Amino acid sequence: MKDVAAAAGVALKTVSRVVNDEPGVNPATAERVVAAIAQLGYRRNESARVLRRGRTATIGLVIEDVADPFYSGMSRAVEDVALRHGSLVLSGSSGEDPVRERELVLTFCARRVDGLIIVPAGTDHDYLLPELDAGIAAVFADRPGGLEADTVICDNAGGAHAGVGHLIRHGHRRIAFLGDSASIFTASERLRGYRRALAEAGLPADGSLIAMGPADRAGAALCAMLAAPDPPTAVFTGNGRITVAALRTGHRPALVGFDDFELADVLRPGVTVVAQSPDGLGRTAAEMLFRRLSGEPGPAERIQLPTRLIPRGSGEIPPP
Amino acid sequence: MKDVAAAAGVALKTVSRVVNDEPGVNPATAERVVAAIAQLGYRRNESARVLRRGRTATIGLVIEDVADPFYSGMSRAVEDVALRHGSLVLSGSSGEDPVRERELVLTFCARRVDGLIIVPAGTDHDYLLPELDAGIAAVFADRPGGLEADTVICDNAGGAHAGVGHLIRHGHRRIAFLGDSASIFTASERLRGYRRALAEAGLPADGSLIAMGPADRAGAALCAMLAAPDPPTAVFTGNGRITVAALRTGHRPALVGFDDFELADVLRPGVTVVAQSPDGLGRTAAEMLFRRLSGEPGPAERIQLPTRLIPRGSGEIPPP
DNA sequence: GGGCCGGTGGACAACGTTGTCATCCGGTCC
DNA sequence: GGACCGGATGACAACGTTGTCCACCGGCCC
Known part of the structure; x- marks a missing residue:
């Protein structure tokens, strides 16, 4: 970004403004910046952006095994909803092992995912409390977790x-x-x-x-x-x-x-x-997560999906 | 981290040393720091770490559709190899659409993944060139891509x-x-x-x-x-x-x-x-990617797996 | 002509970490 | 006693972005 600013003969902040479509930039200046960006092949560094802004636009998905058609269907649905909300999905398979589930979740949290969708392998989720306090949203899917949180299960x-x-x-x-x-x-x-x-x-x-x-x-x-x-x-x-x-x-x-x-x-x-419906499960859980992320208040919900x-x-x- | 340092009565850098298991810290001091970490529920911010170090310990996986058992099997294998190398996997489904493939790849690149495993939907991958120059490793899987790069396909x-x-x-x-x-x-x-x-x-x-x-x-x-x-x-x-x-x-x-x-x-x-073997495909591609990431030189390889x-x-x- | 205003652009700090280098201290050697 | 050494610790800058605030400029009103 520094290089782009130098190439376009403007200040860092002006480049930032152009990159983020912020108002208050003279179209002619903006054009110079855009040209410099194209010429230098510049791409914004998301890590720095995340560091500065706090939101990662990433959610974590912990399932039991992606290779299981049930969970892969669910994965796909989550991915689609995330895409619509401009987020990416970090996913991991717990293999029904509570320790691995915990490790995955905490790794995701260290990467500051905005939210989590978890198919709980274990029953004790106290390890999540500090993360929830820190503002990370969590939804349990397929099974209830060991604490009061939004949950989507089937009947x-x-x-x-x-x-x-x-x-x-x-x-x-x-x-x-x-x-x-x-x-x-x-x-x-x-x-x-x-x-x-x-x-x-x-x-x-x-x-x-x-x-x-x-x-x-x-x-x-x-x-x-x-x-x-x-x-x-x-x-x-x-x-x-x-x-x-x-x-x-x-x-x-x-x-x-x-x-x-x-x-x-x-x-x-x-x-x-x-x-x-693995699809319905994934979609419902993801939509609930994004509702929470957009600030919807209220007590933990428990949604039960019908079977057929x-x-x-x-x-x-x-x-x- | 600042808070931890204050609580333990030491400097920021000392906490950093403890967190990273760096040598040269008095065991007694380290213990104080560990206690402060536990008490405050501190967890390292990976974004900042990434920003500082350059490596994200994340790879991107672009497949056609996670819900397809073939690709979900491959996903799982990639995930397992990544885990062994301490990396996480960002994944996305292209749905056989070259435009979407490109968007996914570029999004992953903006997040500074260390490497990419791509099941190419399109045939033109020139958009990858600047990223490869920037040091991102890429492996094509299941099909060859539109440029010289490591490739794993079956016979x-x-x-x-x-x-x-x-x-x-x-x-x-x-x-x-x-x-x-x-x-x-x-x-x-x-x-x-x-x-x-x-x-x-x-x-x-x-x-x-x-x-x-x-x-x-x-x-x-x-x-x-x-x-x-x-x-x-x-x-x-x-x-x-x-x-x-x-x-x-x-x-x-x-x-x-x-x-x-x-x-x-x-x-x-x-x-x-x-x-x-979707498994073999994913494993081979991921292992090749991590070999490149650990610095293995040499021209692009093309590995062909047998069928049975x-x-x-x-x-x-x-x-x- | 002076004051004010809106539009534009920039300087600077901050996010949380880590690498570099400096400092400090007790002990050892000549 | 002074030079030196190694271990422990800390101060500071830097990573690349963005938010805050200030400066400048040309025009307009009184």
Whole structure:
């Protein structure tokens, strides 16, 4: 900028004015400056600008894994909203590890992101308090965090309730639940919905039909249940990865899965799912974040997005 | 930092030394400083640090669409490598639009990323020259860019050649090619491999069996070909999205697809694919970038990654 | 002609950090 | 006792921007 000023024969501040479209510059002078900028290939140094102004026009996004289609869809939505607000996105995958989540968040904060969208891996977010005090906005997405803050989640229990109810209406009485680790909020909520649906139908809750754990063990769990005496006639799977793991076993009991996924309609039979919208989740969270950044006051909000049951065949198979 | 210094009763510089683990600080003093830092909840301002030091420890990643599983896998690999090198990733989706690609890249440059990994949407990258001169490293991934720079791509022509050869060996003589728009490098390379395989087998090249265009039109194109007189007995699809579009038509001719995808093994028949590794692509590109950033000299390299044919059933269907 | 005004441009400090160099102090060596 | 040394600490400038405030100039009004 100094060089540009020298080349154009004006003061530093005048160049700054031109670069920022500030009023009070003679058009002729401005033109000289623009020419000098073009000639020298000058580009403003954002770091210095950030240092001076305080706002970085950057938000941080912490998800579990970008490579998971659910979160990558969410990422894309966040990115689009950020773009519309002139912001960039720093993103990182926590891999469901609270320590890594914390590290990522604090690194983002050190870079003075304006705001954060976090899919919490842990449950303790006290480490965020000083940052919130410092004026960084935060929105929890997909799961609630360990403190009062804006939160966008989907109707996990309601969705599971609807999915399991669908199987019950098709005559099933022994329905297995394959879910993610019980420590994960979405998993326990969905289990709650499953239990409520069974209870409302007057069906017994059989612990041997419930398996919670990482997706890569879900296949084996399903095989074990089906091999046991008095096996389930239907399965409710607690997320997209688990649904895929169940399908990969080759068994084809009646099945309803939480989360829609590509090719669910191409498989035979098509896979009936309770769909939530990764897109909607990301968009809603990002929009809420930017509302806060633009100064919207008020207590922490908690938005719950609806789910939608999509019958495709697998969930309509009657019990044998 | 000023406040910390005051609280600990030392000079600014001493705090800086402690924060950066520089030698030459009395352990007792250091302890006082650490205590003051903890008490005040101080965290270093990276913007100021960047301003002073010049390196941002941030790289920019421009891909086509994070929500595409291929690119999200690549993203994850880049992120992991960056993490190991203590860097963060700013990412953006170009949506195959050269203008947007350029905007993203220039925005990243204004933020003084240390380096860039670009999946080029356009073919003209002269706009990058001033940035490269300014010391920003750049690696093109998945496709070559419009200038001499490090590039990591996969063996597109070879992979297509292998896939089409596989169909030929299973007795097919009329093989359709469904590819992405011909203007996209990977698409035209794969078409080249297809043509070479046909030529080597002495098969005629029939233009009516070739359809190039966006994935959402591939289904209709396939239906039209199959409805024509003398339809193809096999199809080679030029990328993952097009493979899915073809499957969604419900027709099940012999098929080999470029790109592996989740559930390819669960469909019946399993889908035979020419797999490339989004992971390997991202990792290789990022590692090359960090080698350059750590000062490795030498001319621009071009790395080609191999592909792998995975037979699963759909590619082994004989002609009727 | 003096005072004032709006339009233009510049000087300077400040943002929070780090690199350079100077200072200070206690001890050691001749 | 003075020169010297090494370790610890600090003062200060600089990074590139922007906000604040002041200076200048030509014209206009009384």
